[in-house]
Amino acid sequence: MLKKYLLPDYLFDNVFEITPQFICGLGARAVILDIDNTLVTYDDLEPTPEVAAWLAALGEAGLKLAFVSNNSQSRVERFCRGMDVFWSADSGKPSRRAFSRAAEVMGVDANECVAIGDQLFTDVLGAKRLGMRAIVVRPIKDKLTPLFIIKRAGEKIIYALYGIKF
Secondary structure, three states: OHHHHHOOOEEEOOHHHOOHHHHHHOOOOEEEEOOEOOOEOOOOOOOOHHHHHHHHHHHHOOOEEEEEOOOOHHHHHHHHOOOOOEEEOOOOOOOOHHHHHHHHHHOOOHHHEEEEEOOHHHHHHHHHOOOOEEEEEOOOOOOOOHHHHHHHHHHHHHHHHOOOOO
16 A cells, blocks of 8 residues: 555656656656645756756647645745736645546646655645656755654655665
């Protein structure tokens, strides 16, 4: 059960290694993205020029985009300002609700979505519970709060159980 719901389908060092061709090659039509620690740090209020170019490349490849975040509405709304995309703040990941709504708004089935994030217990679990493929990237800059330290320790255990060095 751990393997089915907590292990990502693919691991990358960062989002820039994930090409539109790779995603399209999976048969995906849509991408659901986490923001913090996946695309930018918590300190970056808006997409960096590099992130904006990467997102534009996904769109140019015909991929639909959505953002599903556990961060606040003001944070997510500011990050997504000017983008014609679905976004969900305070999403309660790993709840399936925001992932399901994102797919619905984009007009795709869950199995046509790829979710990209940095956490097993939120991004991967939420996506996999709906049958979406999940890609994990290394976190850009972790918060050093007790909750994050515990979550990252749990992730290390999961990876170790399956012999994954990440």
